[in-house]
Amino acid sequence: MAPPPESTQPIQPTHRYLAGNFAPVRTEQVLTGLAVEGTLPAFLDGRYLRNGPNPVGPVDPAGYHWFLGSGMVHGIRLRDGRAEWYRNRWVRSGEVADALGEPRRPGPVHAEMDFSPNTNVVGHAGRTFAIVEGGSRPYELTDELDTVGPCDFDGTLSGGYTAHPHRDLATGDLHAISYFWGWGDVVQYSVLGRDGRVSRTVDLDVPGGPMMHDFAFTDHHVIVFDLPITFDLDLVARQPFPYAWNPAHPSRVGVFRRDGDGTDLRWFDVAPCYVYHPMNAFEDGTSLVVDVVRYESSMRTDHTGPFEASPTLDRWTIDLNGPSTVAEQTLHDLPSEFPRIDERLTGRRHRFGYSPVSSDPNVEEPEFDGLMRVDTTNGRTQVRSFGPTRRSHEFVFVPTAEDSAEDDGVLMGLVSDVADDTTRLVVLDSATLEDVASVEIPARVPYGFHGNWIPTGQ
Numbered sequence: 001m002a003p004p005p006e007s008t009q010p011i012q013p014t015h016r017y018l019a020g021n022f023a024p025v026r027t028e029q030v031l032t033g034l035a036v037e038g039t040l041p042a043f044l045d046g047r048y049l050r051n052g053p054n055p056v057g058p059v060d061p062a063g064y065h066w067f068l069g070s071g072m073v074h075g076i077r078l079r080d081g082r083a084e085w086y087r088n089r090w091v092r093s094g095e096v097a098d099a100l101g102e103p104r105r106p107g108p109v110h111a112e113m114d115f116s117p118n119t120n121v122v123g124h125a126g127r128t129f130a131i132v133e134g135g136s137r138p139y140e141l142t143d144e145l146d147t148v149g150p151c152d153f154d155g156t157l158s159g160g161y162t163a164h165p166h167r168d169l170a171t172g173d174l175h176a177i178s179y180f181w182g183w184g185d186v187v188q189y190s191v192l193g194r195d196g197r198v199s200r201t202v203d204l205d206v207p208g209g210p211m212m213h214d215f216a217f218t219d220h221h222v223i224v225f226d227l228p229i230t231f232d233l234d235l236v237a238r239q240p241f242p243y244a245w246n247p248a249h250p251s252r253v254g255v256f257r258r259d260g261d262g263t264d265l266r267w268f269d270v271a272p273c274y275v276y277h278p279m280n281a282f283e284d285g286t287s288l289v290v291d292v293v294r295y296e297s298s299m300r301t302d303h304t305g306p307f308e309a310s311p312t313l314d315r316w317t318i319d320l321n322g323p324s325t326v327a328e329q330t331l332h333d334l335p336s337e338f339p340r341i342d343e344r345l346t347g348r349r350h351r352f353g354y355s356p357v358s359s360d361p362n363v364e365e366p367e368f369d370g371l372m373r374v375d376t377t378n379g380r381t382q383v384r385s386f387g388p389t390r391r392s393h394e395f396v397f398v399p400t401a402e403d404s405a406e407d408d409g410v411l412m413g414l415v416s417d418v419a420d421d422t423t424r425l426v427v428l429d430s431a432t433l434e435d436v437a438s439v440e441i442p443a444r445v446p447y448g449f450h451g452n453w454i455p456t457g458q
């Protein structure tokens with residue numbers, strides 16, 4: 001186990017993303033023999049992993065943005081109805097290795113961006129990768145979350161990657177949109193095959209340096225979000241993060257065919273907003289339907305993180321035979337984020353979505369206290385509250401079996417108790433949001449970004 005970093009400089013609580021349960025933890029732990037309440041289903045054989053920012057050394061609050069903290073991956077190993085271990089590990093970039101007094105891991109860093117990926121963690125081709133956007137490469141982890149090093153998928157990844165690849169279950173491929181300020185007006189669509197090598201790339205002309213955090217695809221189309229948070233070199237000297245709200249940049253949604261070369265890219269105007277995460281997209285006749293978590297703005301007034309206005313869950317419809325505008329409809333206005341679906345349906349028509357949610361519709365800085373299940377066919381929601389001192393992180397859906405129906409499975413995610421700094425891995429029946437089981441983790445897991453259930457062997 002690595003020692004904690006030498007510096008214990010106190011965190012200034014005035015920075016929202018360094019205070020409370022955003023504050024980083026200072027140690028790496030391995031905890032075994034975790035208590036389980038209820039019964040963990042036998043089909044849960046694998047690891048639940050979750051990535052998030054956790055600065056490794058001293059932090060200058062004036063120079064900190066939530067998106068910049070070193071990545072720390074938290075994991076829980078489930079098998080045979082038991083929770084075998086919890087562990088947390090910093091992702092060893094050079095800076096992190098130096099801070100921990102360890103040798104640097106060798107590997108193909110892109111454009112000197114040796115950044116500790118802090119945004120997502122995925123399993124693919126039997127390997128585990130911590131990932132981030134903006135030009136940095138994935139860092140491969142072992143099954144027990146130790147860092148192997150930066151990875152370019154056997155030399156097939158030309159630049160950086162993304163925090164939000166999406167798997168097409170029909171092929172097992174991972175699809176991605178990558179951007180990097182050093183590429184100028186180009187963003188790249190890529191397909192990572194089941195063999196763990198990039199099989200296809202398409203360069204797209206997208207001027208203005210937008211931050212493309214996520215994207216969506218359908219059976220035949222790729223959907224990209226060109227929205228007004230953009231890179232600005234002048235910001236480097238003025239604020240921690242070189243991307244910010246840019247009212248001069250258009251808001252539009254791009255569509256191109258998955259099997260083409262990108263020259264058919266067509267733009268559809270949408271009202272100014274920012275979308276970090278689509279829930280899913282699918283085809284409906286000649287239209288594309290995209291469910292998104294929409295912010296009126298983000299990083300416009302607050303340059304320390306994304307939350308400055310309550311988002312809504314909206315449905316966007318793009319008629320490929322119609323005008324070059326997006327039709328918008330709000331499905332629900334409870335503040336929610338980190339939407340997930342039954343991902344066997346990624347790119348295809350889904351009915352249900354699941355998101356951490358705040359029970360206070362007026363909250364502007366979501367600290368989610370519940371989980372929402374939304375029926376997107378009618379906007380009806382069920383909300384499971386975890387109680388006044390408990391805070392929900394992202395939840396993922398795990399089907400009961402490969403061929404079970406949509407929504408037949410469990411939802412799995414972390415719930416923090418801010419009263420005693422403990423955490424639970426909570427497993428709920430996806431259809432009822434009632435408890436199935438929970439794993440008690442006697443450690444604090446800070447708020448973070450994304451994670452996944454990685455079945456053994458994936």
Ligand SMILES: [Fe+2]
Binds near residue numbers: 213
């Ligand atoms: Fe994200």
